[in-house]
Amino acid sequence: MSRLGPVFQRLRDESRRAVIPYLVAGDPNEGLTVPLMHSLVEAGADVIEVGVPFSDPMSEGPTIQKGHERALAGGTSLNSTLALIAEFRQTDTETPLILMGYANPLERKGYAAVADACAEAGVDGLITVDLPPEEVAVMNAELQRHSIDNIFLISPTTTEDRVITITEQASGFIYYVALKGVTGAGHLDTEAVEAHLAIIRQYTDLPVAVGFGIKDAQTAARVAVCADAVVVGSALVDEIAADFSEHQNDARAIAIGASLISSIRQGVNLATSN
Amino acid sequence: MTIDINPELYAQVPDAHGRFGVYGGKFVAETLMAALSELEDLYNELKDDPAFLREFDLDLAHYVGRPSPLYEAARWSDMIGGARIFLKREDLNHTGAHKINNTIGQGLLAKYMGKKRVIAETGAGQHGVASATVAARLGLECHVFMGEEDVRRQALNVYRMKLLGAEVIPVSSGSKTLKDAMNEALRDWVTNVDDTFYIIGTVAGPHPYPMLVRDFQSVIGREARSQSLAMTGKLPDALVACVGGGSNAIGLFHPFLGDNDVAMYGVEAGGKGVETGEHAAVLSAGTPGVLHGNRTYLMQDDNGQIIEAHSISAGLDYPGVGPEHSWLKDIGRVNYVSATDTEALAAFHRVTRVEGIMPALETAHALAYAEKLAAEMTPDQHMIINLSGRGDKDILTVAEIDGIDLGAL
Numbered sequence: 001m002s003r004l005g006p007v008f009q010r011l012r013d014e015s016r017r018a019v020i021p022y023l024v025a026g027d028p029n030e031g032l033t034v035p036l037m038h039s040l041v042e043a044g045a046d047v048i049e050v051g052v053p054f055s056d057p058m059s060e061g062p063t064i065q066k067g068h069e070r071a072l073a074g075g076t077s078l079n080s081t082l083a084l085i086a087e088f089r090q091t092d093t094e095t096p097l098i099l100m101g102y103a104n105p106l107e108r109k110g111y112a113a114v115a116d117a118c119a120e121a122g123v124d125g126l127i128t129v130d131l132p133p134e135e136v137a138v139m140n141a142e143l144q145r146h147s148i149d150n151i152f153l154i155s156p157t158t159t160e161d162r163v164i165t166i167t168e169q170a171s172g173f174i175y176y177v178a179l180k181g182v183t184g185a186g187h188l189d190t191e192a193v194e195a196h197l198a199i200i201r202q203y204t205d206l207p208v209a210v211g212f213g214i215k216d217a218q219t220a221a222r223v224a225v226c227a228d229a230v231v232v233g234s235a236l237v238d239e240i241a242a243d244f245s246e247h248q249n250d251a252r253a254i255a256i257g258a259s260l261i262s263s264i265r266q267g268v269n270l271a272t273s274n
Numbered sequence: 275m276t277i278d279i280n281p282e283l284y285a286q287v288p289d290a291h292g293r294f295g296v297y298g299g300k301f302v303a304e305t306l307m308a309a310l311s312e313l314e315d316l317y318n319e320l321k322d323d324p325a326f327l328r329e330f331d332l333d334l335a336h337y338v339g340r341p342s343p344l345y346e347a348a349r350w351s352d353m354i355g356g357a358r359i360f361l362k363r364e365d366l367n368h369t370g371a372h373k374i375n376n377t378i379g380q381g382l383l384a385k386y387m388g389k390k391r392v393i394a395e396t397g398a399g400q401h402g403v404a405s406a407t408v409a410a411r412l413g414l415e416c417h418v419f420m421g422e423e424d425v426r427r428q429a430l431n432v433y434r435m436k437l438l439g440a441e442v443i444p445v446s447s448g449s450k451t452l453k454d455a456m457n458e459a460l461r462d463w464v465t466n467v468d469d470t471f472y473i474i475g476t477v478a479g480p481h482p483y484p485m486l487v488r489d490f491q492s493v494i495g496r497e498a499r500s501q502s503l504a505m506t507g508k509l510p511d512a513l514v515a516c517v518g519g520g521s522n523a524i525g526l527f528h529p530f531l532g533d534n535d536v537a538m539y540g541v542e543a544g545g546k547g548v549e550t551g552e553h554a555a556v557l558s559a560g561t562p563g564v565l566h567g568n569r570t571y572l573m574q575d576d577n578g579q580i581i582e583a584h585s586i587s588a589g590l591d592y593p594g595v596g597p598e599h600s601w602l603k604d605i606g607r608v609n610y611v612s613a614t615d616t617e618a619l620a621a622f623h624r625v626t627r628v629e630g631i632m633p634a635l636e637t638a639h640a641l642a643y644a645e646k647l648a649a650e651m652t653p654d655q656h657m658i659i660n661l662s663g664r665g666d667k668d669i670l671t672v673a674e675i676d677g678i679d680l681g682a683l
């Protein structure tokens with residue numbers, strides 16, 4: 001049973017926005033991942049997106065591509081990612097966790113087996129970049145057996161007709177991709193984001209998270225004014241990787257990551273408290 | 275070999291979802307879905323439009339130089355002592371390979387859509403050159419993504435593209451070959467989707483690409499069919515073509531699919547031997563999965579990570595294959611076989627010396643398998659091999675393998 005619904009309901013009741021950090025499982029090493037996840041929760045993360053390492057991450061910019069490469073070099077794949085999630089769940093049964101990745105590792109395992117394994121490990125939702133509504137039906141049926149959410153992406157190029165199709169099938173929340181491009185790209189046009197979110201909200205009451213292009217407390221704060229959640233990926237992956245590469249120290253790198261999420265949490269709170 | 279399949283089956287694929295059986299589809303990020311729909315709508319409108327088809331045919335005739343000859347390789351056939359062998363001379367096309375048939379077609383689509391910029395991925399560089407050529411002619415900006423390893427292997431084609439005004443972007447991620455060039459092209463497209471047309475070079479990628487590339491390349495098989503009838507009074511007993519992504523093979527095969535008496539052989543790159551794991555024989559040794567926008571056979575590990583392909587030829591060095599080939603394998607219409615690096619190299623030398631035709635290393639894989647096949651056939655039978663490209667681009671590779679120092683000649 002997905003934890004996303006109750007958590008977003010509570011945030012909505014408290015007029016708060018969710019902060020959603022993204023990390024790649026096993027990046028820069030497997031031992032760091034679970035302690036990092038706990039620290040991110042302490043720093044103010046409401047939901048965590050866990051990237052499943054893939055050899056060909058087609059929608060990622062250079063920063064997250066390197067994260068996938070580091071994780072693969074350490075041998076992390078879908079099964080080990082699920083094991084890390086199960087480990088996290090031993091001490092945190094509250095924080096919703098989302099798997100974000102690409103179709104092929106799921107296809108290889110088989111969608112029924114994926115759904116069963118996700119339920120057992122404690123996954124609440126999946127975002128699969130290359131499974132648009134046209135291709136996701138088979139997996140979605142399996143996820144629904146366990147009430148796991150399939151999170152759909154909507155982008156600046158999504159037509160209004162498609163927004164309708166997508167919102168009809170969506171659960172958990174909607175992930176709005178704030179810019180045309182890969183993760184970590186460009187600069188964010190918050191006015192355009194606001195306009196697109198208004199269209200999405202005509203068709204759904206689901207929370208809308210915004211990701212791609214949120215780098216720091218400032219950009220997060222600007223987006224939080226119109227979004228229900230902000231997703232921070234490349235900036236977090238980059239800061240942790242840079243620090244770890246210099247000092248080879250898990251605890252230090254985790255603290256750096258937690259401090260970024262903490263500052264984003266404060267920026268978001270400040271922008272939305274009135 | 276005679277098989278029994280309803281000929282009408284082949285006109286029914288892909289379906290409205292872009293599927294060939296369970297293969298194909300549109301497995302891409304949401305940002306690209308609108309662009310794919312736009313392309314699909316435009317293509318469905320134009321594919322039967324007489325004005326569009328006339329423009330395409332005229333370009334093929336006067337710019338590419340079609341029809342390409344069907345040439346009987348009599349001396350080589352006699353040496354082997356079996357079936358008569360005919361070569362479909364795609365190497366004589368402008369730019370030296372079959373790739374131009376497709377880039378002419380997609381270039382026209384880009385023009386109809388009013389796009390000012392085209393991008394392409396390339397392995398051996400033939401598709402990059404063909405894209406740069408069309409871009410030069412249409413006055414479009416052209417960016418070609420090419421793996422760093424392939425840039426090194428195919429320096430001549432890199433320089434050709436630059437002379438044509440294209441920018442060649444070396445790709446240093448992953449295995450630094452064709453698959454990574456395609457990842458990078460998709461990343462560029464998702465970023466610049468408003469003004470950019472992505473010219474995919476093979477029958478892979480998301481729908482509608484496998485369909486439209488097939489349609490543009492099918493001119494090869496249509497010509498070969500009527501040439502065979504004119505020259506021998508009958509259809510060929512066998513067709514042979516190399517398969518990387520599979521565009522030259524589908525181009526030759528497609529117009530014959532309904533002719534159940536015509537046997538077909540797609541020859542994949544066996545690299546150092548399929549048993550060594552270092553190869554690109556995706557259909558012979560791979561498993562179904564999802565990559566680059568479609569479901570198809572892939573080289574992958576148990577975790578669904580894509581495995582690097584290995585081949586002497588940069589153009590076959592791809593861990594996937596067009597989805598229609600996956601379907602044709604499963605229904606048993608086409609036989610997918612392989613030839614190793616060594617066998618291909620031997621065939622390259624033999625056909626060069628015996629026929630005075632220097633084939634591309636990709637093509638040499640088809641020639642290597644055809645030698646074995648022809649020997650098992652009889653002189654009253656004949657086969658057509660798609661001579662998909664010329665070998666000039668591979669001279670440096672061949673010299674390196676043979677230990678020849680060009681400076682010391």
